[in-house]
Amino acid sequence: MLVAMASAKGSPGVTTTARVLASVWPTPSVLVDADPAGGDVALVARTATQEPLDPERGLLSLAVDARRGHEGVSLESHMQVLDGGQHVLCGVQRPEQVAGMGPVWGTIGTALSRHAGTVVVDVGRLALGSPVTPVVSAADVLLFVVRPHVESYAHLRERLTWIAAAENAGSVSPPVGVVVVTDPRDSTSTKDLAALLAHSGLSAHVLGTVAHDPRAADVVAGRLSRGIDRSMLVRSVRSLVDSVRSLADTRRPGLVAR
Ligand SMILES: Nc1ncnc2c1ncn2[C@@H]1O[C@H](COP(=O)(O)OP(=O)(O)O)[C@@H](O)[C@H]1O
Numbered sequence: 283m284l285v286a287m288a289s290a291k292g293s294p295g296v297t298t299t300a301r302v303l304a305s306v307w308p309t310p311s312v313l314v315d316a317d318p319a320g321g322d323v324a325l326v327a328r329t330a331t332q333e334p335l336d337p338e339r340g341l342l343s344l345a346v347d348a349r350r351g352h353e354g355v356s357l358e359s360h361m362q363v364l365d366g367g368q369h370v371l372c373g374v375q376r377p378e379q380v381a382g383m384g385p386v387w388g389t390i391g392t393a394l395s396r397h398a399g400t401v402v403v404d405v406g407r408l409a410l411g412s413p414v415t416p417v418v419s420a421a422d423v424l425l426f427v428v429r430p431h432v433e434s435y436a437h438l439r440e441r442l443t444w445i446a447a448a449e450n451a452g453s454v455s456p457p458v459g460v461v462v463v464t465d466p467r468d469s470t471s472t473k474d475l476a477a478l479l480a481h482s483g484l485s486a487h488v489l490g491t492v493a494h495d496p497r498a499a500d501v502v503a504g505r506l507s508r509g510i511d512r513s514m515l516v517r518s519v520r521s522l523v524d525s526v527r528s529l530a531d532t533r534r535p536g537l538v539a540r
């Protein structure tokens with residue numbers, strides 16, 4: 283299963299939520315850092331022996347494989363293992379490397395979607411013409427992360443509108459879910475957002491909330507440790523897993539070669 287995670291604009295917490303989602307996923311998962319603006323994982327994460335990751339091994343080395351036209355490129359030799367056991371594919375260091383990867387994004391999307399385990403891919407801010415669009419098209423589900431603010435909702439609506447327009451023009455999009463990073467006591471934002479989207483005729487499913495939990499988010503930004511297993515952040519993301527899975531299961535089979 284390929285889960286793509288994105289923001290419509292700004293920095294609502296995509297990377298943090300993606301890292302936690304991959305870590306709490308109940309079956310083996312790979313976290314892929316595909317933010318075209320430049321990856322974070324290679325900068326902060328460490329291996330079990332506290333070595334930094336090899337920034338060249340990951341999407342860049344996978345792209346080299348893909349460019350050689352290998353049928354069925356596999357992720358195995360490009361993954362690294364973080365302290366704690368999480369498998370990751372490091373992202374690009376500089377935005378120009380993304381542009382250089384050009385047409386191989388389609389092959390990378392296929393490789394990610396064919397991987398045997400669950401793949402959680404952070405595609406950063408999803409803009410019109412983003413080079414990682416083929417990865418999003420190959421996903422089983424696209425999750426937008428938003429904050430409960432009017433501007434955040436407006437940008438989400440605009441992104442959903444162009445996804446709908448692209449679908450009408452014949453492109454393939456996965457089912458779309460939205461998660462709201464908000465105060466754990468906030469019980470109204472998800473309902474308000476769902477009503478707003480329904481009113482606009484946009485078919486995105488508001489799946490729930492991710493707890494706004496700065497302490498746990500700081501730990502995630504450094505190194506995911508056991509210390510936050512019981513945090514509101516981790517518990518809130520864990521409770522989203524079933525709805526993410528159910529939404530991914532609604533993807534109509536047969537639309538994308540896989
Ligand atoms: N659930 C959360 N609770 C509190 N702070 C968060 C949460 N998620 C992210 N943050 C903080 O928000 C900032 C942006 O997070 P990040 O995950 O890098 O966002 P993005 O990938 O959308 O740019 C960071 O300072 C991060 O620690």
Ligand SMILES: [Mg+2]
Binds near residue numbers: 404
């Ligand atoms: Mg990010």
